[in-house]
Amino acid sequence: MDDRPIGMFDSGFGGLTVARALFDLLPGEDVVYVGDTGRYPYGPRPLDQVREFARQISAFLVAEHDVKMVVIACNTAAAAALELLRFEYDVPVVGVIDPGVRAAVSATRNRRVGVVGTVGTISSGAYQRAVRALRSPVELTCCACPGFVEFVERGETESEQVHVLAERLLTPLRAAGVDALLLGCTHYPFLARTIGDVMGRDVVLVSSADETAFEVRSILTDTGLGRRSEGKGCHRFASSGDALWFKELGSRLLGLDVGEVERLEWDGPYNEERQWP
Ligand code: DGL
Helix, strand or coil, X not given: CCCCCEEEEECCCCCHHHHHHHHHHCCCCCEEEEECCCCCCCCCCCHHHXXXXXXXXXXXXXXXXXXXXXXXXXXXXXXXHHHHHHHHCCCCEECCHHHHHHHHHHHCCCCEEEEEECHHHHHHCHHHHHHHHHCCCCEEEEEECCCHHHHHHCCCCCCHHHHHHHHHHXXXXXXXXXXXEEECCCCHHHHHHHHHHHHCCCCEEEXXXXXXXXXXXXXXXXXXXXXXCCCCCCEEEEECCCHHHHHHHHHHHHCCCCCCEEECCCCCCCCCCCCCC
């Protein structure tokens, strides 16, 4: 048994979809969440750069918070860095891609599955590889959706503009006749109403959040790393962007008060100046 916290991270607010599933399934675990809002979006960046961000955040979680596990609650970062982080750290490292694929494959009836994600995730080929590794006879249609993440980070999840963008970006998936659509970016469940409206009622939207939480639970059980102490776990949040904005929008999206948000400053050349809403 191990009372250290679980560490998790995303480029911003998207990983809160996974955090919420984890809090609900494992209410006794302590969790530290890092939202790299100062450097989002990851999707359009070269994978090498995202890999460096993922290493930097994981090093912070391990060194400063002594986490017992790292959950990469971001598809782009998982596509870029999962293997490397597993190699570099002794603690278990969990991604969202394989859990999402398992959930989508079991949700489809007509064996036509769609995946939407960032440009980085889709062009990495990580989903195609994950489906192949499962040896499941599904036909996969992948579609990058640049722009979706920015809407979520601005807290704009149901506007007319995001609907218009979704109509345009999701056209190939409708044409492919998919009956299950995997939200292969952890920000996208916040756009589920819009995406669901555009795809129609016959298409099941699949998020990797629950399946990832189940994977975390089985690793904790199998390795004996579950928390020993009784009682509700403590959840801490840190952001490399505006801490007040993280607190405000994070609490709204998570449906829970995130409390005080630690402000992170990274060394490095990629910290852009931003205007916060
Ligand atoms: N939420 C992330 C993902 O799952 C990254 C989005 C972004 O920063 O572009 O891919």
